[in-house]
Amino acid sequence: MLLKKSLILLCCVFSSTAFAERWFEVEVLIFKQRPAPYLQEDFSLDKEPIKAKRSVDLLTPLYTAQAKQECINGDTRFNSQSLTDSVIGANRSNLCDGSIDYLHSYSALPLSPIAPVKDDMEQTYLLAPEQLQFISQQQELARKGLKPILHTGWRFEGASQSRSESIKLFGGKLLRAPVIAQTPQYTNNDFISLVNTNQSIAPVVEQAADQWELDGSFNIYLRHYLFINASFDVNERQANGEIQHARFAQFKRVISGDIHYFDHPKMGMIVQIRKFKH
Secondary structure, three states: OHHHHHHHHHHHHHHHHHHHOOEEEEEEEEEEOOOOOOOOOOOOOOOOOOOOOOEEOOHHHHHHHHHHHHHHOOOHHHOOOOHHHHHHOOOHHHHOOOOOOOHHHOOEOOOOOOOOOOOOOOOOEEOOHHHOOOHHHHHHHHHOOOEEEEEEEEEEEOOOOOOOOEEEEEEEEEEOOOEEEEOOOOOOHHHHHOOOOOOOOOOEEEEOOOEEEEEEEEEEEEEOEEEEEEEEEEEEEOOOOOEEEEEEEEEEEEOOOOEEEEEOOOEEEEEEEEEEOO
16 A cells, blocks of 8 residues: 555656656747728727736847847947047947947847857747747748748746746837827916916926837646737827727647647737757
8 A cells, every 4th residue: 555655656746747847949920910901990999908927028138138239339229429429439338338228229129039049948048040940931921021020939848827927028110109298287276376477387298108019928838738828919100190009819729839820900920839858
């Protein structure tokens, strides 16, 4: 009896260890759809912001490091150099410091962040551009005149829904928020009586946050099968200057190794999850 219990315990420990070591890599290629003149869907309704549990941002550190290096190389998009600096010939590595918002200095993000080549299973990390495999898919999109806005991938440990990470994804153009000036409204008559009527009151300037053309989260969890839960906002500037948000929210059970297509009136997504070292 004791031997039987020991064998059952050993099998459980082995199974949990094997489960913990199941690593995968996923590749994601997101592109914009062509404008549809007769689109029936209404995207004017306000929606709650996308909220994801255990959110992990792998893109920002790499895009920031990439932009800082381009700044050091002399890229004027990230140039904070003053006239005095240019006259005295200040060192560019000193000018490209932490005072620059490198990420939001991009008018449009590169299609793929430049990540180093890695081969470990320690924590979630992005794939290097040379590790991505959707070459023929990119060529097919180009033939169809469709514009990719993000092509990336990452390696991760297979985890249950309660333990899985949600990877923050964003890309495309940076849509600058319009600046709105509002004249202050005062309702206190005693205060107004103290103000010189000939003196103008400066308007209050309000500005919403800038937004990327694509912004959202991508979650994969393991429960016998692999499941993808993806939510994005596809943001577009309208003729009146306002930004329209089209919500993409899809849930799908997938099989590793298969290429899966996700469709939406505003964007399309190609995904493949591949086993890594098992």
